[in-house]
Every structure is written in structure tokens, then in C-alpha cells.
Amino acid sequence: MNKGNLIVLSGPSGVGKGTVLKKLLQEYTDIEYSISATTRPSRKGEIDGKDYFFLSLEEFFQKVDNNQFIEWAKVHDNYYGTPRDYVDKTLGEGKDIILEIDIQGARMVRESYPEAIYVFLLPPSFDELEKRLNKRGTEDEKTKEIRLRNARTEMKELANYDYQIINDDLDETVEKLKAIIIAEKCRVRK
Ligand code: 5GP
Numbered sequence: 001m002n003k004g005n006l007i008v009l010s011g012p013s014g015v016g017k018g019t020v021l022k023k024l025l026q027e028y029t030d031i032e033y034s035i036s037a038t039t040r041p042s043r044k045g046e047i048d049g050k051d052y053f054f055l056s057l058e059e060f061f062q063k064v065d066n067n068q069f070i071e072w073a074k075v076h077d078n079y080y081g082t083p084r085d086y087v088d089k090t091l092g093e094g095k096d097i098i099l100e101i102d103i104q105g106a107r108m109v110r111e112s113y114p115e116a117i118y119v120f121l122l123p124p125s126f127d128e129l130e131k132r133l134n135k136r137g138t139e140d141e142k143t144k145e146i147r148l149r150n151a152r153t154e155m156k157e158l159a160n161y162d163y164q165i166i167n168d169d170l171d172e173t174v175e176k177l178k179a180i181i182i183a184e185k186c187r188v189r190k
Pocket of ligand 1: 010011012013017036037040071072073075076080081082100101102103104105106
């Protein structure tokens with residue numbers, strides 16, 4: 001049996017990765033989603049084990065020490081990591097799996113999974129990104145500032161991704177992402 005594809009989705013905070021992923025997973029069921037672990041406090045409405053595995057710093061670093069993450073990184077002052085077990089099990093079963101991780105994590109994944117497919121989501125503009133972060137209203141001013149500053153650094157990384165999608169229209173973005181995933185299924189790897 002062929003292994004599944006690992007799809008890595010990155011993009012600056014506020015670009016709409018969560019919304020895009022949610023819609024993709026509703027419309028396209030032939031892919032699994034990797035739930036990350038984080039030390040960030042949960043936001044209103046977030047469910048442990050569904051949105052993230054919310055861990056204490058101690059629990060998180062125990063997993064780091066035990067090599068239980070395929071990648072991990074400090075993003076905007078909190079730690080995030082991708083549990084290894086679920087990714088490898090899913091790929092081994094021949095199923096595709098998608099990760100939504102930051103650029104540092106993606107760099108780390110590239111070392112152990114060079115054959116993965118890397119997709120970068122872009123905002124139509126910085127003004128729009130700021131607007132979206134304001135609208136989301138989940139961050140205080142300082143956090144928002146950090147996220148916007150990080151966005152400029154993150155954008156420099158986009159050339160290292162196989163695909164770039166400008167998230168202007170949600171439906172179109174999801175269609176494009178779906179098309180990439182399906183096309184990659186058919187690609188014969190050398
Ligand atoms: P948020 O706190 O808004 O849910 O996520 C903040 C950032 O952390 C986003 O850029 C998201 O892509 C990234 N992120 C979420 N999960 C992971 C992960 O498992 N690993 C890494 N490296 N980044 C993650």
C-alpha cells in the first residue's frame with residue numbers, strides 16, 4: 001500500500017488558516033487533521049482534544065524529551081507541537097494528513113519528511129490581515145502587535161513552499177487547496 005501524503009499548511013496569524021481548514025474538512029473527508037499540542041491557554045469555545053491538546057509547560061517538554069513530536073516551536077510566546085504517533089499511523093495506513101503549523105515547524109518537518117507538500121496561505125494585503133485580526137477580537141493589543149510583526153517575517157518564507165494561495169475568497173481558497181491535495185494524490189513520485 002502506498003503511504004499517504006503529508007500536507008503542511010502555514011501562513012501568518014489572521015490569514016484564515018483555521019476557517020479554510022474547517023471548511024476543507026467539512027467538504028473533503030479523504031484527509032485527516034493532525035491535532036497539535038500547545039501550552040497556550042484555551043480560547044473561549046475551544047475544546048481540549050478537538051482544537052488542541054492543551055498541556056502544561058512540564059507536560060509539553062516531557063513530550064519533547066521523549067521525541068513525541070515530529071516538530072515543535074515557540075510561536076508568539078507559546079509552545080506548539082505535532083504529535084508523532086498520529087501522523088505516522090495515518091500515513092502508514094495510506095491516508096493523507098494535514099498539519100496547520102508555523103514556518104519554524106514546517107522547516108523542521110522538511111528535514112524528516114522532505115516529500116511532504118508545503119502550502120502557504122497569504123492575505124490579500126497587510127491592511128487586510130490587520131483588519132481580520134481586529135475582527136477576530138481574540139487578541140489584546142500587545143499580542144496582536146506580536147502577531148503582525150511575526151507575519152512580516154513569516155511572509156519571507158513563502159518561496160520555500162510548493163504552493164502559495166492568496167486567501168481572498170474562502171470558497172476559492174478551499175477549492176484550490178482541495179485541487180492541490182487531489183493532484184498530489186495522482187503524482188508519481190520519483
Ligand atoms: P493559534 O494560537 O492562533 O491557534 O496558533 C498560532 C500559530 O501557531 C499559528 O500560526 C499556527 O499555525 C501555529 N501552530 C499551531 N499548531 C502548531 C504546531 O503543532 N506546530 C507549530 N510549529 N505551529 C503550530
